Amino acid sequence: MQRATGVSGPLLARALQRVSDPAVRAVGEKIASGARLDRADGLALYRSVDLIGIGSLADAVNRSVNGDVVTFASNQHINPTNVCVLRTTCTFCGYARLPKEAGAYRYTLDQVLAEAASAADGMTREFHIVGGLDMKAGLAYYQEMFRALKANFPHVHVKALTAVEIAHIARIEKMTWRDVLIALREAGLDTMPGGGAETFSAAVRDRIAGKKLAGADYIGVHRAAHELGIRTNCTMLYGHVETLEDRMEHLQMLRDLQDETGGFLAYIPLAYHPDDNELGRELGRQGTSTGGGDDLKMLAVGRLFLDNFRHVKSHWIMVSQPVSQLSLHYGVNDLEGTVVREKIYHAVGAHTPQAMTLDGLIALIRGAGKQPAERDSFYNVLRTFESPSPEPVPA
Numbered sequence: 001m002q003r004a005t006g007v008s009g010p011l012l013a014r015a016l017q018r019v020s021d022p023a024v025r026a027v028g029e030k031i032a033s034g035a036r037l038d039r040a041d042g043l044a045l046y047r048s049v050d051l052i053g054i055g056s057l058a059d060a061v062n063r064s065v066n067g068d069v070v071t072f073a074s075n076q077h078i079n080p081t082n083v084c085v086l087r088t089t090c091t092f093c094g095y096a097r098l099p100k101e102a103g104a105y106r107y108t109l110d111q112v113l114a115e116a117a118s119a120a121d122g123m124t125r126e127f128h129i130v131g132g133l134d135m136k137a138g139l140a141y142y143q144e145m146f147r148a149l150k151a152n153f154p155h156v157h158v159k160a161l162t163a164v165e166i167a168h169i170a171r172i173e174k175m176t177w178r179d180v181l182i183a184l185r186e187a188g189l190d191t192m193p194g195g196g197a198e199t200f201s202a203a204v205r206d207r208i209a210g211k212k213l214a215g216a217d218y219i220g221v222h223r224a225a226h227e228l229g230i231r232t233n234c235t236m237l238y239g240h241v242e243t244l245e246d247r248m249e250h251l252q253m254l255r256d257l258q259d260e261t262g263g264f265l266a267y268i269p270l271a272y273h274p275d276d277n278e279l280g281r282e283l284g285r286q287g288t289s290t291g292g293g294d295d296l297k298m299l300a301v302g303r304l305f306l307d308n309f310r311h312v313k314s315h316w317i318m319v320s321q322p323v324s325q326l327s328l329h330y331g332v333n334d335l336e337g338t339v340v341r342e343k344i345y346h347a348v349g350a351h352t353p354q355a356m357t358l359d360g361l362i363a364l365i366r367g368a369g370k371q372p373a374e375r376d377s378f379y380n381v382l383r384t385f386e387s388p389s390p391e392p393v394p395a
């Protein structure tokens with residue numbers, strides 16, 4: 001896939017005036033020359049403390065592609081099962097349970113439909129469905145679920161199952177990834193979320209998710225989806241034990257697949273939360289979180305290095321609403337949507353609300369001086385809201 005668009009010369013020239021670190025300036029001048037960033041450039045950005053300079057460059061690139069429009073979707077999260085065979089090996093996860101452990105659950109179809117029912121008269125346009133690797137949630141479980149959701153809520157898009165879940169279903173059903181995807185698409189799967197990527201580095205995976213689908217296989221499942229025309233998102237979990245080199249390896253793998261298929265819709269960095277999970281206890285980091293500066297840098301470096309992605313999303317559930325609002329000046333053009341009943345990140349200590357109203361999202365975006373717009377799951381703008389207020393509006 002070709003790069004998303006050329007970068008505006010005047011915007012970039014103004015951004016370069018705000019850069020104080022010569023290393024960041026060199027990267028900015030490389031972008032201005034039309035050259036592609038390499039891993040060394042990405043490392044220079046990660047190592048720099050010139051957050052304003054990095055953010056200014058990312059903002060210039062984003063505004064060249066997306067203007068001042070910031071999009072969001074009205075979505076509803078459904079987590080049908082927290083039973084997971086990797087419960088004891090994904091040490092960063094506080095959500096999963098073993099089948100007979102206290103708190104374990106697996107929704108029946110009626111329970112899924114009851115949870116989805118708020119979409120009937122609300123404005124939900126997308127179900128975001130992810131859960132554990134449950135031996136009793138195979139292909140038939142999800143086919144039945146997707147068919148019923150489509151029958152009852154035909155206007156709602158089904159974004160469901162991470163690459164890790166697709167590979168799990170393939171394994172227990174003895175099918176290929178491709179055949180699982182074909183069967184699920186026939187049942188109603190529209191697109192796939194990007195979770196399960198964690199950090200691709202084998203050393204990191206050995207440490208925090210020893211038995212999880214390898215990074216190359218995560219890429220392989222997404223490639224299979226893209227080849228079938230199923231668009232997907234992608235993520236990176238950061239702020240745990242990964243190195244800056246690991247982050248760049250990860251971004252390189254995402255950019256390479258996007259060059260090959262063009263099938264990714266958005267890149268979404270996900271902040272690690274250390275509460276209520278084994279890794280947080282091992283690292284002695286409970287009660288802490290990734291810093292706002294690193295959160296912003298992750299988004300800005302993603303915007304600059306992933307030059308073939310149009311959309312970079314901030315997940316306010318993980319980094320807080322104030323950081324997400326600031327991120328709109330650090331290369332971000334999309335915010336996690338209204339979300340109903342988020343469970344997974346709150347299981348590991350996220351202190352953010354579990355949902356945000358439409359008015360809250362609009363106020364957050366307008367408060368950053370941006371133009372709010374509701375989008376569909378393919379990032380087509382459905383409606384825009386009033387122009388930004390000249391005065392900051394509390395989110």
Ligand code: SF4
Pocket residue numbers: 084085086087088090093094095096131132133164212
């Ligand atoms: S991160 Fe996913 S695969 Fe790992 S234990 Fe948690 S739910 Fe299971």
